[in-house]
Amino acid sequence: MDAARLIGRRFAQLAVVLLLVSFFTFSLVRLLPGDPMATIIPFGTDAQRAALQQDLGLDKPFLQQYVNYLGVPGLRSEGTSGILEGNLGRKYSTRQPVTDFLKQSLPISIQLVLYAQILALAIAIPLGVLTAYRNGSRTDRGINTSAFALLAIPNFVLALVLAYVVGVKLKWFPTAGYEPGWLDPLFDRTRTFNVEHFKYMVLPVITLAAGQVAIYMRLLRSDMIATLQENFITMAKAKGLSNRRILFRHALRPSSLTLLTVAGLNIGTLIGGAVVVEVIFGVPGMGEKIYQAIVAREYVELQSYVLVIATLFVLINFVVDFLYILLDPRIRRADAS
Amino acid sequence: MERDDTLLQVTDLHTSFATGRGTVRAVDGVSLTLAAGRTLGIVGESGSGKTVLARSIMGLLPKRGATRTGSIRFEGQEIGELSPKDLRDFWGRQMAMIFQDPMTSLNPVMKIGKQITEAIHEHLEVDRSHAREMAVALLRSVRIPEPERRMKEYPHQLSGGMRQRVCIAVALACGPALLFADEPTTALDVTVQAQVLELIAQQQRERHMATIMITHDLGVVAGRADEIAVMYAGRIVERAPTAVLFSELRMPYTQALLSSIPRLDQPSHARLSTIPGRPPNLITPPPGCRFAPRCAFAQDRCRTEEPPLVAGDAPGHEYRCWFPVDPPSRRPATGTPVGAPNGGEA
């Protein structure tokens, strides 16, 4: 079976990419100049430093450190545990396991990014189809110009403007804080729908989604316009099909392939955007934790966060690959390389 | 002139496009008639407007920027007066079209079966299973092996020839009275071309369907069309029943076109007669006869005054030339390849 082979191959690729990502994040911390000891105990004695170094495993050769970090059974040093055992290391300062922070903050960020992505696609797809169909009309130009303007507003500016206008002046939504939502372990499971949660999420989500709406819409529009010029669309017209059928049954699916890819890749942008948005709106998600880790020079913590995000990103794009196969039958048979 | 079984009558059709560089008059005053069940071949080089002519008749022009004037009557019905909805009803049921490139004329992400049944559902009141049966029968009739299995396949799983067969099946799905075949075999290999042309001819016989076959290759229509119209720069320059055209041609362009094709019955390394220059662009066509700048027989009059389409000796023969060449039938058997122009005729 071609499909099975393809899936197997994708899994192998996934493993390789994850390995490379882990190695890269690891190297970033170890290879870049700067002694972690200097940050942890800047005024410690040499003996203190050496002890800490041993404690953290930093006295081992570089590759051994990496193996320990991964926690490869049989290869890792005595008494250490690594990622494969679910150990993402501890904070330098408090010696708390990083996983504790992850459990709290990751769901919050996932919620935020998910809401933003859904909102962006829900607005962008109909607008993209509409503007492509009415290509060149006044509606198209109006929407397109707005999208263009939206693209030029940086996230942080939009966040501040929204906070100022909607939050401060109009007082419609809170401008800072967070209330647990359905993904959050702190969520009160007895309640089915937490309005407060969404109230706190409105401004961060709009901020995050705004730029994406413009990107997705313009992308779908231009792909749709190209598709509508394809011969098979003329053929569909010549069959006497209705415009609605041509647009949604014939044109949308082949046009949505790039959109899908970009939506997958944009998860990275969204997570990046989430850092700023969380900091500005005081949402205690991963972004905020990353920010604090950088400020506090908690490199092990940072390294773990980056690894988790990169893994998520790779996994999501792995899923996107499969959606792609569903959407485009041509890939099922063709060589995937 | 109109016969009883006239299916299509096009009178003085003009189609132009507003582009960034000016107005392109792609079709400029074309009139033609076609009887039910007959085949009209439209021959021309790229840029002659033949494809735009077919699409204008169908009404398949872009929403904006294209202007069409003139009358197109199909079974007496003026097509320009149809509402968009009526026109959609017309497409597929009365007139259908197959396109040049079978690789891109089928939706790549939709199963073959669906692409046929959706046309059936759109026009005929039939239930799912009946539509399916019809589609399988259609695929079988266009000689696609294992039609049931093919119904579930996607276009990319078929070869070019097979895809063109599917396109023909789609076009025939609702039993159109007129089929436009726009360079249906240009993208195909020569043996596949023979298969597809044969298939179209056979379907046409079985269904008593009229066909307009558009091609750049006189060979494709020579043995198959009842009548041939030669187009140059947006106009019909010569038209005649097929046999008449080849024996009585008067228009220098038709003659040049015919003699510039390398032929198997010529010895190898035979020097080909060529047409100098290239076709004019249709934003600023040359004044007078549009072929004059490339014509070996052009005189001053040709460059200033455009010749009308005049009747030839044989019935149904018309051509557009001030100084027509001697027809092949009147040349001496051993004759020099090019007949001397008859000054002052017409």
Place this chain on the structure above:
Amino acid sequence: MAGTGTAHLRPEGDALLRVEHLVVEFPAGHGRKVQAVSDVSLDLVEGETLGIVGESGCGKSTTGRAIMQLPRPKAGAVVFEGTNLTKLKGEALRAQRPRLQMIFQDPISSLNPRRDVRSIVREGLDIWKIGTPDEREAKVAAALDDVGIDPANADRRPHEFSGGQCQRISIARAVITDPKVIICDEPVSALDVSVQAQILNLLDEMKDRYGLTMIFIAHDLAVVKNVSDRVMVMYLGKVCEVAPPDTLYARPAHPYTAALLAAIPVPDPAQRPDPTTVLAGEIPSPLDPPSGCRFRTRCPKATERCAAEEPEIREVSPGQFVACHFPLAPGETITFGPTRTDLPQI
């Protein structure tokens, strides 16, 4: 394997270019390989034109490119003026390059859109630092003049020229380094008939003027016949038949050659297309080619022997070589119909 052998090659000393047992492989995914050209041999005597003809997928273009070592063949020898190109590496191969040149099918894609015509044509001289700048300029102007492009227009970019003119520029570029051999890969198939004749005539002129030896690859037999001294018919990566063009066209010996000839539409209304000569079925997948003779799955004359044993090329009449167990006798006709649909599909 189908159609092996070197019986059609002339004595080694006579040949300017001699290709023996050429094999070209491409990766086909999942670690599989597809042999686009398997065991093809051919030779060129100085001053002659070899036409290679066949349908898409027969490996004709790949053969041409493999001779150029772009890409390098998997096996076989390409002996050019006594040097085996497949054994050359790096600088030694590069030094041979200007002696062998190529002209491509697509006139637009084969010229760099961002460079002017002068620098495109001069490229070969610049690479090899031939002559002083003034001499180079003069040579470019002369080459452009030879192909019918006004050297005054040399500052323009390719998109300002028509397809036919771009092809002329390609020819000028190919001859600028005084090559011995030019490989023309479908040089006229993208052009309109009226322009095609101009280019074919030009190629013939250039051949004389520059003392060229040519390989002319095309899918159109009539075109190939017009320019060739010897024609080689290919099918699915193999040689079917090699013969002088007039012999080949008068009495094809390979059933596939006969099918190809019969499929060509003739611009003569008296010759009605004959459905019984239409070759049925499709070209098999090159990933899994038929055993024995590769044409046997579509050949009405095929027997068990054709499946078991690959035919060797042998001489059936003076100068006519065929790779077939049961070649057609002179005057023998072959019937392919009724059109079969039960043949293997890709």
Place this chain on the structure above:
Amino acid sequence: MPGPGEGTEATTSDLSRFAEDTLSPGLAVGQGQLYMTAVMSETGRRRRLGVGAWIAIGWLVLIVILAVLAQLGALPLKDPNRSYAMCARLGPFAKEGTAPGHLLGCDTNGRDMLARLLYGAWASLLVSIGAVIVGFVFGGVLGMLAGYFGGKVDTVLTAVFNVFLSIPAVILALALVAFLQGSAGETGGSSGADPKIILILALGIVSIPLLGRITRASALTWSEREFVLSAKAQGAKPLRIMVREVLPNVLPAMLSIALLGVAVAMVAEGTLSILGVGVKPPTPSWGNIIGSQRSSLQESPHIIFEPALLIFFTVLSLNFLGDVVRARLDVRESSV
């Protein structure tokens, strides 16, 4: 990265595509058509720039000139670092009264906004343009190598690009700045390395995989063209082919991406400023004016809105020009 958008000429391209059969005489239908379309749209678009493009160019030129003049001290500006305590927080149209003599008001410390904005323009432009140059020098070369040679080179480079891309750009930039600052602080003391150079390096490194991938995609399509094969057949060496045949065709795409890239880098500098690692105060940049003073949004919104508007118009102009360049020079196949 803002998605590459549609030009304003979609309608006409739609038409010319349809009418192309009638516009390109002499070339038969068939394989030539695609390229013809490409070339057609290119020539069809070689027309005057629109009003929008001129406004965008005008704005960018103005900003660049003002930034340079301010940096050279050729403008009668106030000292951007001097506090006029009386005017602190007062904007041009503030409720409690305006700051006289300060055209655009003052910031929380009473520093003249106009001076800070114009000096800030220099820092913002320097960082964003520098970052794109760094990104293109490395990303462009790597992408070109991957696209031209293909095969193993391509596999390895693409894998490296993808690994880099799997880390969100902002986070990577944040981490890089933190590390680079840390190392610079250690080796050369706090005054050693110009923090702007660290920013340029960090943002440049972050953009390498993205620009590399875009260049690769473009180089790949062009390397498959027959004129490249023809150059090989004439004996041209790879470097010559890459520089003379492929690069000129890839450049338009790169130019358009570079314009967008400058916009993205400018926004990124702002983002990093919000997170406290942008251009180091007191040196002003548009980003760090917003970043360091964002708590004053409620009482003196002008401090935030003035640089925000400057960023908005500059990014808008860059995006717009990027689009225009793409639509005018870049043919369809090479868009990523």
